[in-house]
Amino acid sequence: MVKRLNKTKHVIYLLVALSMLVIALPRISFAGGLDWVNIFGIVWVLFSLLIVGAHLHFILGVDEEKKRALEAVRRAKLRQWEMKLLDKQEQRKSV
Incomplete structure (x- = not known):
């Protein structure tokens, strides 16, 4: 019971992280050189992908x-x- 609830929690977190990524990714501009705004966008996407990967790692067991x-x-x-x-x-x- 606890294990299933724990996996459900991770599925919800995964969906939230994916939705944040899907919503924000088209709004982040990677064109225009390597300035602080683009570096922040790249780092933000990498952290989001890290979070998605961590939750997938747990969900897949x-x-x-x-x-x-x-x-x-x-x-x-x-x-x-x-x-x-x-x-x-x-x-x-x-x-």
């Missing part, structure tokens, strides 16, 4: 996939460590 992959690696390393310990114990018994 990339963090959850990464957590699962890291957990699988952790379990595999734990199994290897246990096998090494068992091998050392068997070597000690055979001596």
Whole structure:
């Protein structure tokens, strides 16, 4: 329930950021050289795209996939460590 509400919140934020970008992008003039107004427009668009990307990253669940992959690696390393310990114990018994 909380997870779904959290994703809904991010979808709303994503839509707001996209709508701000769609409304403002045609009004920003990138012609006329590299003055402070154009630099501000470029930086504003880049920050907006960064916000959109961050919300897409969360909505698509990339963090959850990464957590699962890291957990699988952790379990595999734990199994290897246990096998090494068992091998050392068997070597000690055979001596």
